[in-house]
Amino acid sequence: MRAEALKGHLDGLLLAALEDGPRHGYAVKEALRDTTGGKFDLPTGTVYPALHRLEQAGLISGSWSVVGGRRRRTYELTDEGRRSLAGARDHWQEFAAAISTALGGSPWPATN
Amino acid sequence: MAGHELIERHLQMLAERLPSSVVEELADGLTTSYEDQLERLGDRDSAARAALADFGDADTIATAFIRLSPGRGTAIRLLAIGPLVGLTWGAALVTGHTWAWSIPLSARLAFGLALSTAVLMLVVAVRERRHYQAVRLAALGGAGSVVILDSSILGTVAALLPPPSVLLLIALVASLVRILLVVRAAPALISRP
Structure with a gap:
C-alpha cells in the first residue's frame, strides 16, 4: 500500500505501534509492517521524522541507550499520547463504519 | 558486525x-x-x-527533518508577521511626519541594510531543503537582525519622543511582540540538536 494512503492516519498508527511498550525507530517500522501483514511497509527513513514530530507534540518521549556498541533512541507513549491514540481509535471506528455502510449500500446503523 | x-x-x-x-x-x-x-x-x-x-x-x-526544524518554523512566523509590523510602523511614521526627524543618512542606510539582511536570511531559512545547519544559522541571523531592527526603531522613538498616537502605540506593541517571539524561540534556535 502506498505511503500516501496513510496520510492523516500515520500518527495514530505510529502511536499504536508504541502501545505495547518502548520501541526504537526501526522496530516501530517493523511492528507497523507486521501488524498490517506487510500492507504498510514504510521506508525506514520516513518513520524517524514522523517520530520526531510526535515527540515535539509531546505524544511520545525519547531516550538514548547503548545497544551493541551503538547509540539507540527509544520512544514510548506519554499520557497525552495514550489519550491521542484512544481518540484516533474512536475517530477511525466512526469513520470506517460510516464509509463501510456507504460503500456497502446497507442502511446506516441505528443510533440511540 | x-x-x-x-x-x-x-x-x-x-x-x-x-x-x-x-x-x-x-x-x-x-x-x-x-x-x-x-x-x-x-x-x-x-x-x-x-x-x-x-x-x-x-x-x-x-x-x-528540516520541515520540523525550529529555525524554519521561526522564520515562517517572522516572515508572516513582518509585513504587518512594517505596515503599522509605516502608518505611524507617515502620520507622525517623520520626514522631519533628524536621522543621519548613515543610520537610515544601516536600517535598510539590516532590513534587507533579515528578509534575505529568513527567506533562506524557509527555502533551504538540504542542510539543517544552514537553516538554523540563517534563522538565527534573520531573527537576530529582526531584534536589532525593532530595538533600533524603539530606541529612536524613545530618543525623539514623537507626539503620541494610537498608530504609534500599535506599532510599538507590534515590535515588542516580535521581539518576544524571537526571545521565546531563541533557546531552540541556539541549541544544537
Missing part, C-alpha cells in the same frame, strides 16, 4: 545534511535494517542494497 561501504556512504551523505544526534539515530536504524537483510539474504552487497532501498534517499529524509 562490520558495516558496508554503501551504508557508510549513505550515512556520510546524511551527516552532511543533518545534526549529529539525528544521524546517530538514523545510523542505528539503517545498520539494524542491514543486519536483518544480511541474515535474510546472506550476502553483504545484496543486504546493503536492500537496506538502502528500504531506507529512502538522503534528500527526502533531510527535507522531512
Whole structure:
C-alpha cells in the first residue's frame, strides 16, 4: 500500500505501534509492517521524522541507550499520547463504519 | 558486525545534511535494517542494497527533518508577521511626519541594510531543503537582525519622543511582540540538536 494512503492516519498508527511498550525507530517500522501483514511497509527513513514530530507534540518521549556498541533512541507513549491514540481509535471506528455502510449500500446503523 | 561501504556512504551523505544526534539515530536504524537483510539474504552487497532501498534517499529524509526544524518554523512566523509590523510602523511614521526627524543618512542606510539582511536570511531559512545547519544559522541571523531592527526603531522613538498616537502605540506593541517571539524561540534556535 502506498505511503500516501496513510496520510492523516500515520500518527495514530505510529502511536499504536508504541502501545505495547518502548520501541526504537526501526522496530516501530517493523511492528507497523507486521501488524498490517506487510500492507504498510514504510521506508525506514520516513518513520524517524514522523517520530520526531510526535515527540515535539509531546505524544511520545525519547531516550538514548547503548545497544551493541551503538547509540539507540527509544520512544514510548506519554499520557497525552495514550489519550491521542484512544481518540484516533474512536475517530477511525466512526469513520470506517460510516464509509463501510456507504460503500456497502446497507442502511446506516441505528443510533440511540 | 562490520558495516558496508554503501551504508557508510549513505550515512556520510546524511551527516552532511543533518545534526549529529539525528544521524546517530538514523545510523542505528539503517545498520539494524542491514543486519536483518544480511541474515535474510546472506550476502553483504545484496543486504546493503536492500537496506538502502528500504531506507529512502538522503534528500527526502533531510527535507522531512528540516520541515520540523525550529529555525524554519521561526522564520515562517517572522516572515508572516513582518509585513504587518512594517505596515503599522509605516502608518505611524507617515502620520507622525517623520520626514522631519533628524536621522543621519548613515543610520537610515544601516536600517535598510539590516532590513534587507533579515528578509534575505529568513527567506533562506524557509527555502533551504538540504542542510539543517544552514537553516538554523540563517534563522538565527534573520531573527537576530529582526531584534536589532525593532530595538533600533524603539530606541529612536524613545530618543525623539514623537507626539503620541494610537498608530504609534500599535506599532510599538507590534515590535515588542516580535521581539518576544524571537526571545521565546531563541533557546531552540541556539541549541544544537
